[in-house]
Amino acid sequence: MGWDGDGVLAGRYRNLGLIGQGGMGAVWRAHDIDLDREVAVKELRVPAQVADQERRVWYARMEREARAAARLRHTGIVTIYDRVMGDDGRPWIVMELVRGRSLDQLLAERKTLPPSQVAAIGLAMLDALSAAHAQGIVHRDVKPANVLLEGDRVLLTDFGIAALEGDVTITRSGMVLGTPAYMSPEQVEGKSVTPASDLWSLAASLYAAVEGRRPFDGPSHGAVFVAIATRRPPAPRCGGPLAEALNGLLRKDPDERLSPAQVRDLLNAVLHPTAETAADVGPPVPHRPPRTALLHPPTSDIPLRRHRTALVRAALLWAALAVVAFLAGPWKDTKTTPPIELLSEESIILLLPAVVAFIVMCGLWFLPHRPALVLILVFAILGGLHLETLSVYAHHRSGGIPVIEPNVGFEISWVLGALALMFAFTAANPSLAGRVAVPSARHALLAMAVLVEGLVALVWVVPVYELAGSGLDLDSDHNGPLIAPLMLLGLIWLGTQAFIWSSRLRAEFSRR
Structure with missing residues (x-):
C-alpha cells in the first residue's frame, strides 16, 4: 500500500x-x-x-x-x-x-543564536523530554534536526529509535542508532541508555546553537566517537548560567550530570538574570516555556491564517463572475455582439479556453492551501480570456486591434476581476509574512506589498491590453461609472489591509 x-x-x-x-x-x-x-x-x-x-x-x-x-x-x-x-x-x-522549520535549518542560516533564545529553546525541549521520561520513553536521538520551531512552539519529533521500558531493544551488529555528533558517551560505548543520555544530547544541541559548532566533531564517525568518549568539549564562550548548564550536562558519567530541575533553574537564570533560583526560594513553580518569537513569527502576528480557505474561494467566485460578465457583456463597437457570440461565430473551439478556465477554477476550489497558485492562475485566466477575445475582435475589423472604449459588461468584469485579485492577494500575504521573522522588517515588507498589490489589482486590465497592442479609452465622459468604483475599491483595500496587519488598530477596535 x-x-x-x-x-x-x-x-x-x-x-x-x-x-x-x-x-x-x-x-x-x-x-x-x-x-x-x-x-x-x-x-x-x-x-x-x-x-x-x-x-x-x-x-x-x-x-x-x-x-x-x-x-x-x-x-x-x-x-x-x-x-x-x-x-x-x-x-x-x-x-x-508543523508549519515551521527545524533548529538545524535555522542554524544553517544564522550560524549562532543569542543565549536567551537558546535558553528558551532549551527550556521547551527540557519540558518535552521530561514528559517523555515520565512515560518511560527515552528519545535517544535528540539533535537540532529533530527540534521543530513553529511560532511560539518548540517541538520534539522523530522518536524513531526511542527506547520504551519493557520493549525488546531493536539493534544488530554494526548498526548505529543515533546521530554520532550528539550521542552520549554511554551510547558510544554500547551501554544502557537512560534519561541522562537525552540530557547530554540536549546540551550538545544547545552548545551547537550558541557556539556555532558541535561540542565534538571529527573527520569520521570513529573520530567523533573517540572524542565523545575521551575528550572534554571546548569551554563555551557564552559564559554565565548557560555555560554552567552545558558543562554540567556534558559530563562523561551520567550520574554526575545535572538534574532536570538544576538545568531548568540555570536556563531560567539566563532569561531572568536577576531572578533567584529555585534553591533560594523553596519548591519550584510550574514552568511556562518563554516565547521564541524571534525564531519565527508568532501566529498572533500573522492574522487570517484560519480564514485562508474562505479568502481563496471568495477569490475564485469573483473570478468566475468576472468571466461571465465579460463573455456576456457586449462591446460598444461590435453592434451589441457579446464576446461569447463573437467567439462561437468564429469557431466553437474558441470557447474551449473558457470551459477549461471554469474547470481549473473548480479544481482550485479544493486547493485553498495554495493561495499563490490560485493568484497566478486567476490572473492568467482573466488576462488570457481578454487577449483571446481581442485577437478575434481584430480579425473582424480592418486596421488591426482598435482602442477599446469600456462598456457596462466590460466595466463589471474589470471590477469583479479586481475583487478576485484582492481576495487572492489577501490569502497569500500570511505566507509572505511568515517568511520574515523580524517584526519591523515584516511590517515594511507588507506595507510595500500592499501598495503594489492594490495597484496591480486595480489596473490589471491595462497591461493586458497594452501587451496586445491595443489600448483603453479611459478619458471618455462615459467612464465615470468605472473610475468611481475602482477608486472606492482602492480606498477599501488600503483601509482593510491596514486594519488586518496593524495589531494596534485591531486591539483598539476590540477595546471599543
Missing part, C-alpha cells in the same frame, strides 16, 4: 507535496479527507538492495516510533494521529503538520 493513482494513501490522505527527504525516508504534506485537515505523512524508504532481515529492523524501528510518540501528550511533542500498514509490512506514520 502507498499513494494510489490519485495520490491518496489508505483511501484517506491526499498527497499535497513533499516536505523533505533523507537517505532513509521522506515526509509528505497531505490532506486528511475524513477530518478536513492537513497532516504530515512519514514514509520509510529502504534501498532495494537491503537484505530482508535489515529491512525488518527498519520497519520495526518505525513501528517503535509510532508506539512511542502515540503514548505522549505534550505541546512540545509532535502528535501522532494514525499509522497505516502497507502490504509489504512497511508502516506509514500520520502526524501533526
Whole structure:
C-alpha cells in the first residue's frame, strides 16, 4: 500500500507535496479527507538492495516510533494521529503538520543564536523530554534536526529509535542508532541508555546553537566517537548560567550530570538574570516555556491564517463572475455582439479556453492551501480570456486591434476581476509574512506589498491590453461609472489591509 493513482494513501490522505527527504525516508504534506485537515505523512524508504532481515529492523524501528510518540501528550511533542500498514509490512506514520522549520535549518542560516533564545529553546525541549521520561520513553536521538520551531512552539519529533521500558531493544551488529555528533558517551560505548543520555544530547544541541559548532566533531564517525568518549568539549564562550548548564550536562558519567530541575533553574537564570533560583526560594513553580518569537513569527502576528480557505474561494467566485460578465457583456463597437457570440461565430473551439478556465477554477476550489497558485492562475485566466477575445475582435475589423472604449459588461468584469485579485492577494500575504521573522522588517515588507498589490489589482486590465497592442479609452465622459468604483475599491483595500496587519488598530477596535 502507498499513494494510489490519485495520490491518496489508505483511501484517506491526499498527497499535497513533499516536505523533505533523507537517505532513509521522506515526509509528505497531505490532506486528511475524513477530518478536513492537513497532516504530515512519514514514509520509510529502504534501498532495494537491503537484505530482508535489515529491512525488518527498519520497519520495526518505525513501528517503535509510532508506539512511542502515540503514548505522549505534550505541546512540545509532535502528535501522532494514525499509522497505516502497507502490504509489504512497511508502516506509514500520520502526524501533526508543523508549519515551521527545524533548529538545524535555522542554524544553517544564522550560524549562532543569542543565549536567551537558546535558553528558551532549551527550556521547551527540557519540558518535552521530561514528559517523555515520565512515560518511560527515552528519545535517544535528540539533535537540532529533530527540534521543530513553529511560532511560539518548540517541538520534539522523530522518536524513531526511542527506547520504551519493557520493549525488546531493536539493534544488530554494526548498526548505529543515533546521530554520532550528539550521542552520549554511554551510547558510544554500547551501554544502557537512560534519561541522562537525552540530557547530554540536549546540551550538545544547545552548545551547537550558541557556539556555532558541535561540542565534538571529527573527520569520521570513529573520530567523533573517540572524542565523545575521551575528550572534554571546548569551554563555551557564552559564559554565565548557560555555560554552567552545558558543562554540567556534558559530563562523561551520567550520574554526575545535572538534574532536570538544576538545568531548568540555570536556563531560567539566563532569561531572568536577576531572578533567584529555585534553591533560594523553596519548591519550584510550574514552568511556562518563554516565547521564541524571534525564531519565527508568532501566529498572533500573522492574522487570517484560519480564514485562508474562505479568502481563496471568495477569490475564485469573483473570478468566475468576472468571466461571465465579460463573455456576456457586449462591446460598444461590435453592434451589441457579446464576446461569447463573437467567439462561437468564429469557431466553437474558441470557447474551449473558457470551459477549461471554469474547470481549473473548480479544481482550485479544493486547493485553498495554495493561495499563490490560485493568484497566478486567476490572473492568467482573466488576462488570457481578454487577449483571446481581442485577437478575434481584430480579425473582424480592418486596421488591426482598435482602442477599446469600456462598456457596462466590460466595466463589471474589470471590477469583479479586481475583487478576485484582492481576495487572492489577501490569502497569500500570511505566507509572505511568515517568511520574515523580524517584526519591523515584516511590517515594511507588507506595507510595500500592499501598495503594489492594490495597484496591480486595480489596473490589471491595462497591461493586458497594452501587451496586445491595443489600448483603453479611459478619458471618455462615459467612464465615470468605472473610475468611481475602482477608486472606492482602492480606498477599501488600503483601509482593510491596514486594519488586518496593524495589531494596534485591531486591539483598539476590540477595546471599543
